[in-house]
Amino acid sequence: TDNHFSYRKSNDVAAAMTALGAKHKFIRPHCPWQNGKVERFNRTLATEWAYRQVFTSNQARADALAPWLEQYNTQRRHTALGGLPPTSR
Incomplete structure (x- = not known):
């Protein structure tokens, strides 16, 4: 995901990622083309x-x-x- 606060700090997103067994990867800062x-x-x-x-x-x-x-x-x-x-x- 991008680095927006709503993805980075959300307990709901973190719980969903854990439930899926997924690792949350973020794009590099200042690289929106990613x-x-x-x-x-x-x-x-x-x-x-x-x-x-x-x-x-x-x-x-x-x-x-x-x-x-x-x-x-x-x-x-x-x-x-x-x-x-x-x-x-």
Whole structure:
């Protein structure tokens, strides 16, 4: 993650990382380009899933996430991969 206080000092983030057995790695200070892929994914997630349509409930939005991720990873063409989906790698 980036070095924002909300990631670095959050007990909730720390608990989630522990529950997942994950190690929290931060980008180097003053190097925002290290977070570029994540920032681009978040932008795509927002425009193509979260705000593409009006959801009537948070549950409806949550239910739409898994199918969107499946399509994103297996069918959606990515210019960085020469027009292939990520699963082609």
